[in-house]
Amino acid sequence: MITDPYLVPITKSINWSAMSHISALVAGTRGSGKSFLAFSLLVSLSTLPCKTDSLLGTSQLPTQIFAIDLKNADMARLSSLLPDGRVANNKKDAIRVVDSFLNAMNKRMEWINDNAPFGATAKSLQMPLYYLVIDEYSATSAVFNDALTKEDKAMKYHWFSSIHQIMMLGRQLGFGVIIITQQASDVNSGLSSALKEEFGMKVHMGQANAESYRLTFGNEIQIPIESLNTGEGLIWLEGTTDTGYVLPFAAPFINTRDFWSILKKAFARQEDVKYLTSCLNGNY
Numbered sequence: 695m696i697t698d699p700y701l702v703p704i705t706k707s708i709n710w711s712a713m714s715h716i717s718a719l720v721a722g723t724r725g726s727g728k729s730f731l732a733f734s735l736l737v738s739l740s741t742l743p744c745k746t747d748s749l750l751g752t753s754q755l756p757t758q759i760f761a762i763d764l765k766n767a768d769m770a771r772l773s774s775l776l777p778d779g780r781v782a783n784n785k786k787d788a789i790r791v792v793d794s795f796l797n798a799m800n801k802r803m804e805w806i807n808d809n810a811p812f813g814a815t816a817k818s819l820q821m822p823l824y825y826l827v828i829d830e831y832s833a834t835s836a837v838f839n840d841a842l843t844k845e846d847k848a849m850k851y852h853w854f855s856s857i858h859q860i861m862m863l864g865r866q867l868g869f870g871v872i873i874i875t876q877q878a879s880d881v882n883s884g885l886s887s888a889l890k891e892e893f894g895m896k897v898h899m900g901q902a903n904a905e906s907y908r909l910t911f912g913n914e915i916q917i918p919i920e921s922l923n924t925g926e927g928l929i930w931l932e933g934t935t936d937t938g939y940v941l942p943f944a945a946p947f948i949n950t951r952d953f954w955s956i957l958k959k960a961f962a963r964q965e966d967v968k969y970l971t972s973c974l975n976g977n978y
């Protein structure tokens with residue numbers, strides 16, 4: 695039996711199928727462990743398929759990573775590990791990054807249409823994923839919403855419509871987003887309820903009140919009574935936890951002393967052209 699090569703381990707018993715259930719929402723207050731969780735997701739994603747005994751996988755399907763971090767914090771430091779043009783820490787570069795992500799997405803669509811049989815998808819062809827991670831998404835949206843000049847208004851429109859396009863059209867092509875935010879509120883953040891339904895994984899890190907959980911998970915979800923610390927959270931996975939309850943979990947522990955070297959190894963296969971059209975399943 696062939697197991698899913700796109701499985702990202704969250705804990706020993708919880709796995710996220712990043713291709714089948716594309717795009718993730720990570721919410722939680724400041725300091726709850728959102729960015730650290732995202733970093734461990736990036737290591738697993740960029741070295742798929744995963745191995746059971748280590749954070750680094752076998753890297754036959756290296757997810758291509760793009761990152762936006764307008765607060766210029768941990769995520770922005772990835773610019774020294776990723777190819778040029780993949781990481782943004784200001785508004786103009788954020789537009790450039792999102793444009794090149796969309797451009798890659800459209801190129802893959804054309805390539806599949808021209809080369810693969812009818813009905814083929816990135817999943818059936820076993821193509822590497824592409825993920826855009828946006829840290830502090832609400833703060834980012836606020837920066838774009840603060841638009842007085844004509845140019846700023848154009849960028850605002852461009853930003854929100856691009857995020858919308860990626861989330862609505864990326865699924866078949868293996869293009870997803872990881873949105874990290876303190877509050878998954880709808881108001882002005884561009885995270886409409888319709889868009890929130892597109893997430894294949896939703897996580898809320900740390901302790902929160904009922905309203906914050908409702909914003910992250912929606913109204914239908916039952917919240918178990920748990921006391922959660924930094925690096926711990928509740929998780930909802932499309933297809934797994936649909937039946938009502940979200941699951942408590944602890945994020946993989948990150949030892950900051952050697953994590954940078956792990957990231958460096960994880961990003962050994964970040965390339966702009968090669969992985970756009972590579973297929974592990976050559977029998978199409």
Ligand SMILES: Nc1ncnc2c1ncn2[C@@H]1O[C@H](COP(=O)(O)OP(=O)(O)O)[C@@H](O)[C@H]1O
Nearest residue numbers: 724725726727728729730924925945946947948
């Ligand atoms: N999985 C983890 N492993 C080790 N330390 C963690 C983990 N998650 C959080 N921490 C600790 O908590 C701090 C805040 O986590 P961070 O991910 O930056 O929070 P957030 O992004 O939600 O503001 C980190 O600097 C680290 O010291």
Ligand SMILES: [Mg+2]
Nearest residue numbers: 728729730829
């Ligand atoms: Mg953070």
